[in-house]
Amino acid sequence: MKEAKLKILVVVIIISILFGGCAKFTNSSNAEAINFINNFNTSYSTWIWDESFHIDSPVNFLDFKEVYINTGNSKAYDNERAVKAVPEKYEDFIKTLNEECIKVHALFGESKWALDEDFCKQFDVYYYRYFEDLLEHVKLILDFNKEREHKFDAIHLDIEPHTIPDEKRITDEEKNPKLWDRVELRNDLLTSYVRNLEKIKNQIDKHNEENQDDLKLVVDIPWWYINEELIVDGVNVVRKLANIVDEIVVMNYTNKSNEFLNHGKQFLDNTQEYKIPIRMAMEFDPEQTGVSLCIFSEEELKHYINTGLEEFKKYDAFKGLAIHDYKTFINYKNEKLLYE
DSSP states (O other), X not given: OHHHHHHHXXXXXXXXXXXXXXXXXXXXXXXXXXXXXXXXXXXXXXXXXXXXXXTTOGGGGTTOSEEEEEOSOGGGTTSTTSTTTOHHHHHHHHHHHHTTTOEEEEEEOOGGGGOOHHXXXXXXXXXXXXXXXXXXHHHHHHHHHHXXXXXXXXXXXXXXXXXXXXXXGOOSSOSSOBGGGXXXXXXXXXXXXXXXHHHHHHHHHHHHHHHTOOOEEEEEEEGGGGSTTOEETXXXXXHHHHTTOSEEEEEXXXXXXHHHHHHHHHHHHHHGGGTOOEEEEEEOOTTSTTTOGGGOOHHHHHHXXXXXXXXXXXXXXXXXXXXXXXXXXXXXXXXXXXXX
């Protein structure tokens, strides 16, 4: 029996060497719960916002093709689990997943990073080193990749300028106003966002050239950024982004299958000339009422996914699906799919 197992292992390793160097050993602790995604002939990625819970458990993510892990931004930036504090843990995490041909992105998210000083001066918006803060986070990853054998594959920015609070308009009656509510500012706000991304991409390109690295820049944006009225430098903001970043993850959040299909096709139709990889993301957070897929049964979710995939796969740019986020997805599957 031992000899038979040894022969199987040798065959797997040989196949791995011949076909790209990755042997797939699915020993995820959630293997039974997440077998569901393997029903579909596409690749999946996922966000991990709670890095403190998952950084020691890379085997939980062997079913994914890409993993976006929070490396310590916002409240976690200086905590004991951030990449700044325990870089060796992140390197071990990357090593384990890279050995399975899974890419790891350094994930950051803060809406105010879309603001540059010029925009704030022009429109009387409070500015507190937002771009400088973003740059500090990025340089942390650049330094990590310089110093470590096992490196991040991408810097992944979830900035979402449409969510920036308009702090000067907060009142007892209006507790959560957004800059985006001021329609006349939208294109200027997006222009500020693009300017900051261009600066970050320049930093990444410079790093790559000096260090023989291949670090990518990836952004998350909602599907409706493709709307024609959202303009930067005379073109739609998505077309502008397609000439800057290396990949776009589209937050195609809706629980209506026809909208998931139509929004995705609209986005792919309008970006296919740029040949930039596109992923379509789905929302599973139960608090996101109206868009979360947590209301679906297994069969309903299969229908939803298949309706989109059938059309999305016709586009060369389509790279696969993305799940937001890992924690809510696993909760959904454990609570819903396993016990139906």
